[in-house]
Structure formats: C-alpha cells, structure tokens
Amino acid sequence: MAEEQTAIAKTFPVKPKLKPTSKKSTSTPESKYWKSFKPQPTETLISSITSLSFSPTQPHDFAATHSATVTIFSAQTLEPKATISAFTDTATSASFRSDGRLIAAGSHSGIVQVLDVKTRSPLRKLRGHSRPVHLVRYPRVDKLHLFSGGDDAIVKYWDVASETQISELIGHKDYVRCGDASPANDDMFITGSYDHTVKVWDVRVSGSSSVMEVNHGKPVEDVIFLPSGGLIATAGGNSVKIWDVIGGGKLLYSMESHNKTVTSICVGKIGKESGEESQQYRILSVSLDGYMKVFDYAKFKITHSMRYPAPLLSIGFSPDCLTRVIGTSNGIIYAGKRKGIENVESELGGFVGLGSMEEPQKQVLRPSYFRYFHRGQNEKPSEGDYLIMRPKKVKLSEHDKLLKKFRHKEALVSALSGKNPENVVAVMEELVARKKLLKCVSNLDMEELGLLLGFLQRNSTMPRYAGLLMGLAKKVVEMRAEDIKSSDVLKNHIRNLKRSVEEEIRLQQSLQEIQDGVDANLIILMLPGTMTHGCHY
Structure with missing residues (x-):
C-alpha cells in the first residue's frame, strides 16, 4: 500500500497529455561574444545613414555618410571627431x-x-558620372586609383592624382549600387546592380567587358569579397548568397533568414585577436526588418540574431574586432565597443607595468561573527562540485489535492465545476488508470450527473477528446438510464448530446463523399487517353 501511494504521489499534478512542451533557449558562447558589443545609440543625425566605413589604420576611426555630410567618429569614444560638408547633394x-x-x-x-x-x-573632384554615384571604393593597397559606379549604369576606374578616367566599364543595365575591391589583387573588383547581376572586373584585361558574371535573382543592394578572395557574398531581396568565383561563379548557399530587403553586409571576425589561425570569419547582415544577423558561412548556419527598433541601412566592423556600428533609416548609429586588452589597460589607470601590488589581507571569519553563519550563501559552484537542487514547491489545484487524498468522486466533480476541459479529461484519465471512473459515475447524484452529461454534450465530438468521451457517454447512458428517464433536465442533456453526434456524423459523411469524388477524378485523369491537348485548367 505504501509503495502504491508513493507511485501515485509522483504523478501530481495531473496534466493534459496533449499539451505541448516548450524547449528552453540556450545561449551559446558565440552569442555571448556578439552580445558583448553593447550598442549605444549616438545622437540623431540629420537623415538616413547611407554608408559606414572603417579606417584600415589605427585607431580605426569610422566615417558615416548622411545628408550632404561625411562625419568621422572616434573609435575610442564613439563621438563625432570631424564633419566634412563639402557636398552640394546627398x-x-x-x-x-x-x-x-x-x-x-x-x-x-x-x-x-x-x-x-x-x-x-x-583635394580632387572626379567628374564623369551623369547620375548619382552610389559606389566609391579604393583598392586594398593601391593609393593612386579608385573605382566608382552610379545610376548611369557605368563603372569608372580613375587615376586620382591626375583626375582622369582610365577605363569606362560598361555592362550593367540598371543602377550600380555597390561593389568591393579584391583582397588578393588590386586590379580586380566587383560591382552589383539593380539589374540583378554582380560582375567581376579586371582592369588589366583589354576592353570594357567583365570577366565573370553571376545573377543574384533580385536587385543587388550590397556585395563583398570574403577574406580568401575566392568567394563573394551578395545581398538583395531577403537573401544573402555565397558564390565561388574561382569555381566559375558557382552558387554555394543562399541564406534567406530576413523578412525584408537585406540592405548591407560586412565581414566580422571572432576568436583571439592574435594569430590568424585562431580567427573565424562571419558575415554580418542588416535588413529593413530591423534585424542584424550573424552567418557562419563555413557551416552555413545563423549563429546570432539581434533586433533593433528601426529599419537598418548599413553596417561596419572594425579591423581590430573591437567595434561594430550599425546605421538606421532614422539617422541613429548604434555603435558597440567590445573590451579588449587595450581597454583593460586604460581602465586600470596606468598601474599596469609598475610591478605587482600587495593584495589586501582578507578578514578571517570566526564563529564569534554573525557573518560566519551566513558564509557561502552567495558562492557559485565550481566545476567539480556536486549540486543538490532544492525541489520546487508545486502548487496543486483542488482536484489534485482531492486525488491525492483518494477522494475520487469529489475530484471529478471539482474538475467538472471548472471551465477547463483539459483538466477534466486529465482527471478522467487518472481515474481510468486507477480503475475508479465507472464507480465514480455510479455514485454521482442527480445534480452532479447533470454536470457530467453537460460536459459530455459539449466536448464529446471534439477530435482530441472523442476517443475517451464517446465511450464514456455510452457507459453513462447504460448505467444511469433509470435516473435519466426520471429527470427532464437529464433528458434534455441526452437530446442535445444525440443532436451533436448526429451532426458530427453528417459532417463526416459529407467530407467522405468529397474525398471519394476527388479520388475518382484523380483516377480518371491518370488513365491513359483521357487527357486532351485542348484542355485548360
């Protein structure tokens, strides 16, 4: 008897078996890394942040274009450092x-x-485009040339010192909106256009045609070379695609995690700052849906996602992996800085390198101190500790308390008096397991029997409960037939139950007829010689 009570006690509280269970979300080390860039919004600028770019040299200040201005921000303080207003237009x-x-x-x-x-x-003004220019890039090392592209669908290669155009590259059929320089060769670069194509150019090749072309399938908003130089990433529509340039422009993967247009992408690095072999590269993408997503293109999966309260237009990541900036459509820059070795040294106030300082001696706790008896309450367990978790106190409902006391009929009536059919079914299933359900039904008085019949009339035809309740309804009618005949209220419940069952039967027959008709039409269509060339569906 004691073993039976122990086994029954472990089943409380009774729960509906059809209720889904939810999985707890876990935070990965990589998510913690990206969350360490705590974004702090800057003061609102005049208009949308159309581009963000980091200086390749220390201290890696970054520039933001907005309205007719280029603002340079300090990488240390994330505050505006200089404002260049030499433009007559955006x-x-x-x-x-x-x-x-x-x-x-x-x-x-x-x-x-x-x-x-x-x-x-x-210092120089390069005139040659007849429409707005949306692409300007310096090669990675070359200091004397740059390339540009605009809404005139033309890509130009410039000699900056002489302000002359070296090459005019024609091939795009719509606005040229983005591009990037090759990390492997200063003579090669890529451009993306609203004609859905990305073209690879080599200025050493004679003529103005591209050496390779890939079709993104949507207007291209941004395109970048990945660090190896053999892969490129394109952004357009709600997708980011990875292409193998060395393999002839083969599509490797399409990441379609955003809900709206992807506006900008860049490359970020994780891992230790020292040692190229320890670094892992990621693609950071932002979209008009307000999300920034981190994509591991080595494993083809999303590793982190973060939501911002405005549509995002641009993103940048510093070469030293310490600063991430995101520009929005409402003129706010979310700049996040991660603590590195340099930051730690600066926060120590110059004590680094001056020799070790004596640590203050800790006060020894003795039994005469009050804190002695409360020691260890806030200590966190170490790796080798065995944790004994305190069992959580479970709050039981009324029918669970009655079941625990083996008051079966009262538990069933308590559940029937409530408004949750799942709890009633859960109690019935528990009583079936204890072989007490029919005994409880036979002991119900007239009012309690009315509660049961009313519940059966409302829920017997529901698919999730029908397997149990239809059989129970039949047993109740057989067992309590005399009581039902003597009460007009109970007769009314039975009539309503019968009407509900008949309506469900008619519905199922109608559905069966429709299914038979569809199956017959499919069989006729599959027979040879029954389809004619002039049919239109």
Missing part, C-alpha cells in the same frame, strides 16, 4: 585609402570627391 559610399589619410565619397550630384581626413578639405 553624400554616399565613403571609402578610406589604405593609409587612412584620404577619404573618397560620392554624391547624388554625380561628383566623386577625394578629401583630406585631417584638414577636411577637398
């Missing part, structure tokens, strides 16, 4: 030279300007 696509001394940017006026970062004065 500025676009800022790009630092490899030494970080010059910055080039396009504009809706069609002019590409090269500016000095320190003096903020324009």
Whole structure:
C-alpha cells in the first residue's frame, strides 16, 4: 500500500497529455561574444545613414555618410571627431585609402570627391558620372586609383592624382549600387546592380567587358569579397548568397533568414585577436526588418540574431574586432565597443607595468561573527562540485489535492465545476488508470450527473477528446438510464448530446463523399487517353 501511494504521489499534478512542451533557449558562447558589443545609440543625425566605413589604420576611426555630410567618429569614444560638408547633394559610399589619410565619397550630384581626413578639405573632384554615384571604393593597397559606379549604369576606374578616367566599364543595365575591391589583387573588383547581376572586373584585361558574371535573382543592394578572395557574398531581396568565383561563379548557399530587403553586409571576425589561425570569419547582415544577423558561412548556419527598433541601412566592423556600428533609416548609429586588452589597460589607470601590488589581507571569519553563519550563501559552484537542487514547491489545484487524498468522486466533480476541459479529461484519465471512473459515475447524484452529461454534450465530438468521451457517454447512458428517464433536465442533456453526434456524423459523411469524388477524378485523369491537348485548367 505504501509503495502504491508513493507511485501515485509522483504523478501530481495531473496534466493534459496533449499539451505541448516548450524547449528552453540556450545561449551559446558565440552569442555571448556578439552580445558583448553593447550598442549605444549616438545622437540623431540629420537623415538616413547611407554608408559606414572603417579606417584600415589605427585607431580605426569610422566615417558615416548622411545628408550632404561625411562625419568621422572616434573609435575610442564613439563621438563625432570631424564633419566634412563639402557636398552640394546627398553624400554616399565613403571609402578610406589604405593609409587612412584620404577619404573618397560620392554624391547624388554625380561628383566623386577625394578629401583630406585631417584638414577636411577637398583635394580632387572626379567628374564623369551623369547620375548619382552610389559606389566609391579604393583598392586594398593601391593609393593612386579608385573605382566608382552610379545610376548611369557605368563603372569608372580613375587615376586620382591626375583626375582622369582610365577605363569606362560598361555592362550593367540598371543602377550600380555597390561593389568591393579584391583582397588578393588590386586590379580586380566587383560591382552589383539593380539589374540583378554582380560582375567581376579586371582592369588589366583589354576592353570594357567583365570577366565573370553571376545573377543574384533580385536587385543587388550590397556585395563583398570574403577574406580568401575566392568567394563573394551578395545581398538583395531577403537573401544573402555565397558564390565561388574561382569555381566559375558557382552558387554555394543562399541564406534567406530576413523578412525584408537585406540592405548591407560586412565581414566580422571572432576568436583571439592574435594569430590568424585562431580567427573565424562571419558575415554580418542588416535588413529593413530591423534585424542584424550573424552567418557562419563555413557551416552555413545563423549563429546570432539581434533586433533593433528601426529599419537598418548599413553596417561596419572594425579591423581590430573591437567595434561594430550599425546605421538606421532614422539617422541613429548604434555603435558597440567590445573590451579588449587595450581597454583593460586604460581602465586600470596606468598601474599596469609598475610591478605587482600587495593584495589586501582578507578578514578571517570566526564563529564569534554573525557573518560566519551566513558564509557561502552567495558562492557559485565550481566545476567539480556536486549540486543538490532544492525541489520546487508545486502548487496543486483542488482536484489534485482531492486525488491525492483518494477522494475520487469529489475530484471529478471539482474538475467538472471548472471551465477547463483539459483538466477534466486529465482527471478522467487518472481515474481510468486507477480503475475508479465507472464507480465514480455510479455514485454521482442527480445534480452532479447533470454536470457530467453537460460536459459530455459539449466536448464529446471534439477530435482530441472523442476517443475517451464517446465511450464514456455510452457507459453513462447504460448505467444511469433509470435516473435519466426520471429527470427532464437529464433528458434534455441526452437530446442535445444525440443532436451533436448526429451532426458530427453528417459532417463526416459529407467530407467522405468529397474525398471519394476527388479520388475518382484523380483516377480518371491518370488513365491513359483521357487527357486532351485542348484542355485548360
């Protein structure tokens, strides 16, 4: 008897067997890494942040284009450092030279300007585009040339010193909106257009045709080379696609995790800052749906996702892996900085390198101290500790308490008095397991029997409960037939139950007839010689 009571006690509280269970979300080490870039919004700028670009040299300041302005922000304080207002129209696509001394940017006026970062004065103006320029890029190492593309569907390769055009690359049929320089060769670059194509250009090849072309399938909003130089990533529509350039432009994977247009992508790194072999590269993408997603293109899976309260237009990641910036459509930049070795040293106030300092001696706790008896309450377990978890106190409902006391009929009436059919079915299943359900039914008085029949009339035809309740309804009618005949209220319940069952039978017959008709039509269509060439469906 004691063993039986122990086994029954473990089943409380009784739960509906059809209720789904939810899985607890776990935070991975990589998610913690990306969450360490705690974004802090800057002061609202004039208009949308059309582009973000980091300087390749220390301290890796970054430039943001908005309205007719290029603003340079400090990588240390994340505050505006300089403002360049040398544009007559909306500025676009800022790009630092490899030494970080010059910055080039396009504009809706069609002019590409090269500016000095320190003096903020324009040094060169490259005129040649007849429509707004949305792409300006310096090669990775070359300091003398840059390439640009605009809404005139033309890509131009420039000699910056002489302000002359070296090549005019024609091939796109719609707006040229993005591009990137090859990390392997300064003579190669890629451009993306609203004609759905991405073209690979080599300025050493004679003529103005591209050396390779891939079709993204949607207007291309951004395109980048991946660090190896053999792969490229394209963004357009709600997808980011990976292409193998060395393999002839083969599509490797399409990531379609965003709900709206992907507006910008960049490459980020995780792992230790020292040692190239320890670094792992990720693609960071932002979209008009307000999400920033991190994509591991080695394993083809999303490793992190973060939501922002506005549509996102641009993203940048610093070369030292310490700063991530995201630009929005409402003029806010979410700049997040991660603590590195340099930050830790600066926060120690200059004590690093001055020799070890004596640690203050800890006060020894003795039994005469009150805190002695409360020691260890806030200690966290170490790796080798065996944890004994305190059992959580479960709050039992009324029918669970009655079942625990083996008051079966009262438990059934308590569940029937409630408004939750799942609890009633759970109690009935428990009583079936204890072989007490029919005994409880036979002991119900007239009012309690009315509760049971009313419940059966409402829920017997529900598919999830029908397997149990239809059989129980038949048993109740057989067992309590005399009581039902003597009460008009109970007779009314039985009539309603009969009406519900008959209606369910008619519905099932109608569905069966429809299914038989569909199956017959399919069989006729599959027979040879029954389909004619003139049919239209």
